Amino acid sequence: MKVTRGLSPITIILAAGCFATAVSMGVRSTMGIYLDPISVDLGISTGSFGLAIAIQNLIWGLGQPIAGAISDRYGSARVLVAGGVLYILGLLVAGAAQTTAGITIGLGFLTGLGLAGLSFAVILASVGRLVEESRRTAALATTTAFGSLGQFFLIPVTQNLISEFGWRKSLFLGIALIAIATLSVRPLRSQHPETSSQQTTTTSRETLRLALNYRSYVLLLVGFSVCGFHVTFIGLHLPKYLEDVGQTTRIAALALATIGLFNIGGTMAIGWLGTRYSNTKLLAILYGIRGIVFACMVAIPMTAEVALVSSAVIGLVWLSTVPLTSAIVLKQFGPEHAGILFGFVFLSHQIGAFIGSYGAGLYRDAYGSYSGYWWLASILGIGAAVVHLFIDEGPYQSTSAPKPGLSSKLWKARRTIGASVSTVITMIGLGIWSYIRIGEGEILVAHQQAAIICVLHMPFGPLG
Template identity: 35%
Template sequence: MFNSIRRPDVLSVTLAAAGILMVTMGTRQSFGLFVSPINTSTGMGIATISLALAIGQFTWGAIQPIAGAVADRYGPRLVLQAALVTLAIGCALTPFIENGFGLAIALGILASMGSGAGSFSVLIGAAAQRLPFESRGTASGVINAGGSFGQFIFAPLLQKLIQSMGWMGAMWAMVVATLAALPLVGKLTGPTTAAPQHANDSKLGRAILAALKNPSYGLLHAGFFTCGFHIAFLVTHLPGEVNLCGLPPSVASWSLAIIGLANVFGSLYAGSCVARYRSKYVLAAMYASRALLIALYLWMPRTEWTYYLFAAGLGFTWLATVPPTAAIVGKLFGTRYLATLFGLTLLSHQIGGFLGAWLGGLTISRFGDFSWMWYADMVLAMLAALVNLPIKEAPIGKPFIPPQSPLATDKGTS
C-alpha cells in the first residue's frame, strides 16, 4: 500500500503536508469544544456562537479557491506561512472577545481563513506537483490522515486544557501549536519533481470556466455539499447533543477523538481505494454508509458507548471523502490548477458546512433538540450517494493527458 511513497523525497513531502494539516484541521475541528465555555463566560448565547462558527465554516471554504489560485500562480510557500500566522492571530484574539461580532471576526474570519488557506486544496495541490503520478493517490490518503490524526490528538488534549487552564489558556495553547508548524512549510515547498505540464495550459480563468461547465464537476460539488453539512453539524453541535443526554463533556471530546482516529485508517484505506476502484463508487458507498449509521444512532439508546461506536463508524468516512474527490478533480482537469479547482469543490463543501453549523444552532434554540437536523442529514447523505453515480471518470490508473483543449473532457469515460 505504501510502496509508492517510500522514496525519501516523496515521503518528506507527504509527511510535511500531513503535519501541517494535522495542526490546521486539529485546531479547527476542536472549536466546538469551546461553545459551552465561551457561552458560560460571556453569555453570548448558543445561537450567536453557532452563527460565528457557521461563518467560519463558509470562510474556510471561500478562502480555499483564492488561496489555491495564489499558490498556483506564485507558489505555495508564502500562502502556507501566511495561513499559519493568520490562524494563530485569530485564536490569540478570541479570549479578548465579548460579543458575537468580535467572535465572528476572530474565529469566523481570521482563524478560519488561516486554517482554510493551510488546508486540503493548497496542501494536496502542492504535494501533487512534487510527486510522481503513481504516488499521488496513496500520498493524498496519508495527507488526509494527518488532518484526522490532528483531531484525535487535539480534541481530548484541549478538553483537558479547558478543564485545567480554562478555555482562554486552551485557546492560547493552540496559538503555540500553530506557530510550531511553520518549519514544515519549507519541507513541503521545495522544487517540483512532477512531470512538466503541457505547453498549451490554459489561463486560470479559462480553466475555471471550463470546469464549471462540466456536469461531472457539478455533481461532485453537490455530493461534497452534503459532506460539509454533515461534518460541520457534528463538529459544532455534538458536545451539545451529548449534554442533552446528561453525559459528561469528556464523552463529546473522546467521541471527536475517536472520529479522528478512525478517519486516520479510513483516509489511508480511501487512498488505496483510489488506485483500485472508480472514485465515484467509493464516494457513493461512503455517503450511503453515513445515512445508515445515522439511522442506527437514532434507534439506539443514548449511552456513552453508543456515542463511541457511532463516532468510530462515522469516523471511518469522516474526511476520507477528500482523496477520491481530489482524485476525480485531478482526472478531469490534471494537476496544473488542482489547488484552485479542488478549492472550489471545497467551497461547496463549506456552504453545506455553514448551513450545518447555523441550522443546528437554530434548531436547538427553536425545538430544544437536534432531531430535525438528524433527519435532514440522513436524507442528504442518501442523495449524495446517488448524485455521485453519474459522474464520468477516467479509467483506473490513467494519468491526465492534455488533449487539444487544455482541459480533460468526459469523452470516452464513464
C-alpha cells in the first residue's frame, strides 16, 4: 500500500475507518426523525414503521457474521463496497415507496443488508487487525466515536431538509454521503505485516465453536444484546416519546444530536480508560448508569432542560460499550478471526435492537405511552451491569487450570453476589409495590406497572 508522505499508515487507516463509520452510523441514526413524516404521509402506524426498522436491525445482525467471515477470508474492502451499494439501493427504494411494503423492503431488508457490510463489525475488525495491540483500544474508540460525530451533524441537517424539501428528497443527502464513503475504504483492505506473516492455526469454524462454548464470550453476547435494545429503542423512539410528553419536534431532534455530541467525548474517554482499567468493570459501570438514567426519564417530570441533560448523560454512555466489547473479544481470541467473532457479537446486538424497536412501537400503539418500556430498559441495564461482573476478559485458555474450591469461589465473587442479591431484592420490592398500587383506579399507572410485573415474571427473572 502506497502511503502519502507525511502521514503514517495508522493515520490513513483511522481516517478511512472513521469516515466510513461516521457516514454509515450517521445516516442510520436519522431513522428516528423519519417516523412521523413517513407515518403521516403514507398513513401507517408507529408499529408498522417500527417493524420495518426492527427487520432492518435483524437483517443487519444476521448478515454481520457472514460479512465478517467473508472479510476474514477475502478482505474487508470488498465487503464494505458491497454493503455501501446495498445501503444506497435501500434508501432509493424507500424514497420511492408508496406503501408499508415499500418502506419495509427499502429501510428494512435492503438497508439492513447494506449496514451488515458497511458497519461496525467489518470496520472495527479491519481496524483491529491493522493496528498494534498497544494502541488497539484507543483506535477502536476513536473509530466508534466518529459514528456519533456523524449522528451529531446529520440529525439536525436531515431534520431541516425534511422540513424544507420533504422526507423523500432528504434521503439523497444520505445516498451521496454513502457513495463517497464507499469510495474511500481502500486503506482498510490490507493485512498488518505482523498478522499476515503468521500461519493460520485454526479455521474460522473452529474458533467460532470455541467461542460459543466459552462462558465469558457467551455472557458478552448477552450483555451486548441489551446495548442493542437500548440504542435502537432510544434512537428510533426518543423523538416520539419527547413529543408525547409535550416537547417540540426541535427539542426532540436536538436531544438526539446531543446524544451524538456527548458520545464523542464519552467514547474517547473510554478509549483512554480502557487501556488502564478492567474493560469488564467499565462496562458494568456504563450499563449501571444507563439503568439509572432510563428510570429518571419517566420518574422526573419532563421539560426541555431535563430532556437535554438526560440526553447528554445518555450520550456519555451511548456507544462507549462498543470499543470495550470489541477489545475484550480481541483479547480473548486475537485478531485472526475477528470478523466472524465481531459478527456474532453484533448479531446479539441486533437481536436486542429488534426487540427494542418493534416492541416499543407495539407497546405505544397498545397503551399510548412509552413509560413501561423505559422501565424495562432500566431493568435490563442493571441486569447487564451484573452480567459483566462475571466475564473474564483475559485470553481464552484451551487447557483448563485446576479449579479453586467452593469457598474460594464464593469469597472472590462476594461483591458480585452482593450486587446480584441487592438487585433481585430491589426488583422483588418493585413488583410487590406494583401489585399493591394496581387497583387504586389509576389506569395509566396500572398499565405502566403491569409492564414491570411482566418483566419480573419473565423466565430467569426474580419472580419467573
